[in-house]
Amino acid sequence: MTRNDAFDGLSEFLTIAKHRSIRRAALELGVTPGAISQALQKLERRLSTPLFHRTTRKISLTEAGEGLLAKVAPAAHLIEASFEETLQSSSEPSGTLRLIVERLAIPHILEPVMPVFRKAWPLVNVDITVSNQHHDFVAQGYDAGILLGSYVPQEMIAIRLSPPFNWAVFGSPEYFEAQGRPKTPGELSQHRCIRFRRPEKGDIYRWEFLDQGQTVRLEPNGPMTVNDGELMRQFACQGLGLIYSSTFHTSRELARGLLEPALLDYSPGSDGLFLYFTKAAQSQPKLRAFIDACSQLRK
Structure with a gap:
């Protein structure tokens, strides 16, 4: 050779x-x-x-x-x-910014940020992949990703994009009126739960709580299983059962009174959406420009 x-x-x-x-x-x-x-x-x-x-x-x-x-x-x-770094050094951002984002980031991050970013840097192309499967982040050639903080690899640089939010159980007012509101995680066995199958792994997501300082994980029982968060929230709004989600995921439904939280006192802690990237990528002008656009969102 x-x-x-x-x-x-x-x-x-x-x-x-x-x-x-x-x-x-x-x-x-x-x-x-x-x-x-x-x-x-x-x-x-x-x-x-x-x-x-x-x-x-x-x-x-x-x-x-x-x-x-x-x-x-x-x-x-x-x-x-x-x-790209050599070509772009001491110059305006250019090239293609490749992002992999989880679906939750679309309405809360991308929709408000992208118009600002595109207006400021029209020469930068944007290639966005919507996926929860971020394990091949480097191999697939992405410049940055947006993911829940609890899933961001430790070796990555991460910047918070959303306010902290808490995980809890949510149901419609009609459901709670008819079936009652669980007061402890143990009472969930008496309720209809809508289960979530994680697309990236294919398993049933276990509901996590903090009870007297101890972490408790429950696999919910229920007649319905879905693999899409938006569909899960729609079913909960219709009173079909309880779901496990966060105050951020359900913020629109909470604001409209379509869902109400339960077991917030048992929340395992706060989380958030983060922009993450490698140390090698952080000096790219196109990525720094996107970070600046995101920082305007947080103000």
């Missing part, structure tokens, strides 16, 4: 791994699917091993592909960030 061809096919490999699709990789790179396939085949011949399992409907990484991605993706992101 010569030094000149060391990076041949890596861009195509990383883009296929990102989208799990040759067609989508071709669209992002602005080439034909055939060109993407040829570049991948050439790379696999050089490495003497297949990097993807291919079927007519699905493409997935082989064990060798997973290993290569784990080693190459962080380095590729650092190289890209280094080039």
